[in-house]
Amino acid sequence: MVGFGFMDNLVMIQAGDLIDNSLGVTFGLSTLTAAGFGQCFSDVAGNLSGGTVDAAVSKLNVPKHGLTLAQLSLKSSRLYHTGGGCVGVVFGCLLGMTSLLFMDTDRAERLKKAKELESIFRTVMDEGHKLVSAERCALWMHDGEKKELWTQVATGTKDGEILRIPADSGVVGHAVQTASIINLHDAYEDSRFNPDVDKQTGYRTRSIIAVPIKNDSGDVIGAIQMVNKKNEDGTNGVFDGNDAKILTMLSSHVKCFTKIVTGED
Numbered sequence: 001m002v003g004f005g006f007m008d009n010l011v012m013i014q015a016g017d018l019i020d021n022s023l024g025v026t027f028g029l030s031t032l033t034a035a036g037f038g039q040c041f042s043d044v045a046g047n048l049s050g051g052t053v054d055a056a057v058s059k060l061n062v063p064k065h066g067l068t069l070a071q072l073s074l075k076s077s078r079l080y081h082t083g084g085g086c087v088g089v090v091f092g093c094l095l096g097m098t099s100l101l102f103m104d105t106d107r108a109e110r111l112k113k114a115k116e117l118e119s120i121f122r123t124v125m126d127e128g129h130k131l132v133s134a135e136r137c138a139l140w141m142h143d144g145e146k147k148e149l150w151t152q153v154a155t156g157t158k159d160g161e162i163l164r165i166p167a168d169s170g171v172v173g174h175a176v177q178t179a180s181i182i183n184l185h186d187a188y189e190d191s192r193f194n195p196d197v198d199k200q201t202g203y204r205t206r207s208i209i210a211v212p213i214k215n216d217s218g219d220v221i222g223a224i225q226m227v228n229k230k231n232e233d234g235t236n237g238v239f240d241g242n243d244a245k246i247l248t249m250l251s252s253h254v255k256c257f258t259k260i261v262t263g264e265d
Contacts, residue, residue, distance in 0.1 A: 010099055011045045012041070013038065013097065014099065015041035121254065121257070124257070131246050132243040138227075139225075139254065140222050170194040171192050171210050186207070207229045207236070209244065211244065212251070213254050221255070221258065222254070224254070
């Protein structure tokens, strides 16, 4: 029974984790649903491998109990048989659970949250850059541990592509470090602007505004960046105070969405 318990839990955990990290993330399945599918695989595997487990145990030459049929039919024998089987299964299941010590059990949850955030943020930013008539936009999140800014929501990037820059890099980095709005009418006239990206992409940045995103404690968790303001007639413009107010309001929405998805109070 130890072998059956071990196989059952090991297969369920591994299959459930695989489903949670693949189909669970893609289709938004809950971890409990993935565990249910994992149990189905475990039951099928147990049915197919039952003979193999029995054969493996028989090769261990474990001594037989030596009880007669009359003795086996006694109530005390049945109780010991049932109790021993239960203990064996539980012990085997605990052994199977040791695989959790070598697994990243939070990976699927992180991937699901990242997917939810990306979907919400992309919608917000698509509408946001239209409100201020910007050619390009990016939503940067601050990773305090790695001291960097990263984004999956930036105009011109491929789906799933993640851009990372040092937390103090460029205009957006300065906005995060100082927790203040940075509005440049001519990017190349300001030392805080990093022109290396323009050189790599061939894109010409003219005006740029970066607005920090703050949590309820006042800590900066990211920044919204808009590039190249366009006037109504299609000519080049500059971001003004009204644009800053709109983006500040947008940053509050991003903060709220982040709290909902991450489950913060």
